[in-house]
Amino acid sequence: MARPTRHVLALLPAAALALTALAGCATSTNSGSGTSDSGVTLVKAGKLVTCTHLSYKPFQYSEGDKTVGFDVDLVDLVAKKLNVQQEILDTAFEGIQNGQSLNVGDCDVAAAAMTITDVRKQAIDFSDPYFDAEQALLVKKGTGYKDLAALKGKRLGVQQSTTGEEYANKNKDQFGYEVVQFEDLTLQETAVRTGSIDAAINDNGPLYDYAKEFPETEVTTEFSTGDKYGIGVKKGNKALLDTINQVLKDAKASGEYDKIYEKWFGKKPAAK
Structure with missing residues (x-):
């Protein structure tokens, strides 16, 4: 489920009005956004924040104090390409598939064993399919x-x-x-x-x-x-989407995708 935070502020009326005006311009719940070495803008400096919904084993689930799984390993490849670390946010699936989590800046990508559908494509942009x-x-x-x-x-x-x-x-x-x-x-x-x-x-x-x-x-x-599963990004985030697609393409060409698949499913993916 989503984990909202509340801030209680004691403010003078004039200061409160000023902050309200500024808040109306905010587009992200995260502060400290940054740009990766590849020029992709991220919601948090040095991090690729992934929205997912736990638990969905073996794609993403908790193992001790870590979140692991097939999707996690694939997005780690994207984070490596961007020279940042993946950070995972567990949130409600409804907010992931309808684009809300991406639109408010909770995360950069949505990786939750999410099927690509025409309805969802109206709310978010999908990578090339990575799983049947x-x-x-x-x-x-x-x-x-x-x-x-x-x-x-x-x-x-x-x-x-x-x-x-x-x-x-x-x-x-x-x-x-x-x-x-x-x-x-x-x-x-x-x-x-x-x-x-x-x-x-x-x-x-x-x-x-x-x-x-x-x-x-x-x-x-x-x-x-x-x-077919796809990794989601905010509508119009072409730079990040292109990076994800290139990483998936390279991983399949190099055999890295097959290794990750076999790690989690005990067999190589069926030949196309």
């Missing part, structure tokens, strides 16, 4: 729920503001299940394991990872949706 995904169905092992048709009269969990939620809502009238909304992936997956919902739909990567960790659950099917 599909939607999948997570159930408790032994239930026999092999597809959406098997969920008639059952409770299907979705994560708020995701393509999985969109897919579930699109098909609920046809298959007759109840859609139950969760704020994040962890709550959704746990609800399957504890039996408070009958199944969950989300991206295949995280659900397979969860079933591996908790073998009392299983992924029974995938839905071919053609999802």
